[in-house]
Every structure is written in structure tokens, then in C-alpha cells.
Amino acid sequence: MDNIVNITVVDREGVEHQLEAPTDMNMNMMELCKSYELPVEGTCGGMAMCATCHMYILSDHDILERNDDEESMLDQAFFVKSNSRLGCQIHIAPELEGLKVQLAQV
Numbered sequence: 001m002d003n004i005v006n007i008t009v010v011d012r013e014g015v016e017h018q019l020e021a022p023t024d025m026n027m028n029m030m031e032l033c034k035s036y037e038l039p040v041e042g043t044c045g046g047m048a049m050c051a052t053c054h055m056y057i058l059s060d061h062d063i064l065e066r067n068d069d070e071e072s073m074l075d076q077a078f079f080v081k082s083n084s085r086l087g088c089q090i091h092i093a094p095e096l097e098g099l100k101v102q103l104a105q106v
Contacts, residue, residue, distance in 0.1 A: 002007065002024045003022055003024040003103050004018040004021065004022060004023065005018070005020075005021050005023055005092065005093075005094060005096050005097040005098075005099070006018065006020060006021075006097060006098060007019045007020075007029075007032070007092075007096060007098075007099045007100070007101070008098075008099070008101070008102055009033060009036075009038060009055075009100075009102075009103065010100070010101070010102040011038060011039065011103055012103050012104075012105060012106075013033075015032065016034065016040065017030050019032060019033075019036055021092045021096070022092065023092055023093055023094050023096075025092070026092075027088050027091070028087060028088050028089065028090055028091050028092065029040040029052035029053070029085075029087035029088070029092070029101065030046055030087035030088040030090060031046065031057065031088040031091050032087075033038060033053070033087060033090075033103070037095045039103065040052065040053045040055075040087060040103065040105065041053070042087075042088060042104070044088075046088035047088070048067070048069040048070050048073050048086055048088060048089055049069075049073065049093060050071065050073065051057060051073050051074065051076065051077035051078075051086065051104075052106070053081070053087035053104075054074070054077050054080075054085075054087070054093060054103075054104035055084075055086075055087050055101045055102060055103050055104055056081055056083045056084055056085075056101060056102045056104060057083045057085055057099075057100075057101055058083070058100040058101060058102055059099050059100040059101075060097070061095070061096060061098075062069050063081070063085065063096075063101050065091060066085065066089070067089065070085070070089045073086060077104075078104075078105070078106075079104050079105050082105065084099075085100070087101075089102060
């Protein structure tokens with residue numbers, strides 16, 4: 001399909017999950033993980049007001065830089081690394097084909 005990208009999510013136990021993500025539904029990584037019943041809470045509903053969708057970007061994808069809200073939230077999160085992102089702020093797009101992320105510890 002033209003409107004599907006393949007994304008790998010490594011869960012907190014180190015198990016890799018191969019996900020198919022639609023690019024035409026305005027979804028983000030938090031919503032995608034939840035739709036596959038992976039352990040991502042998204043307590044704030046995708047407003048960058050919590051860090052329950054914290055993940056690490058493992059692949060070399062050019063993803064938009066963190067906005068101020070995301071930076072502020074990650075400043076308060078645990079286990080933050082240079083490749084940390086909030087899943088709710090990563091919107092599914094064709095450019096994400098092959099993206100690999102790992103869910104952060106909580």
C-alpha cells in the first residue's frame with residue numbers, strides 16, 4: 001500500500017515489534033503504539049504534558065526537532081538521552097519508513 005510505512009518498536013523487555021503505520025490518518029507514534037497494545041500510556045492524550053510515551057529514536061531518521069513543550073516535558077522525565085522524544089510529537093509520515101524506536105523505561 002502507498003499509505004503504509006513499516007516501523008520497528010522495541011519494547012521495554014527488548015522484544016522487537018514490526019508495525020504497519022498508516023500515513024493518511026494523522027496518527028502519531030503514541031497512538032500507533034497504543035493501537036498495537038504496546039505499553040504506552042499517553043496519559044495526557046498527546047498534548048506533550050506527560051512523558052508516558054517517552055521513546056528513543058534508534059534509526060537515523062530526520063525527524064522534526066523538539067518543540068518547547070516537548071523540551072520542557074523531557075526536562076522533567078527520567079532516563080532522558082540525546083535521542084529521547086515523546087511519541088505523541090512524532091507524526092506518522094512517509095519519511096518515517098524504516099523508523100526504529102525503543103520505549104523508554106518508566
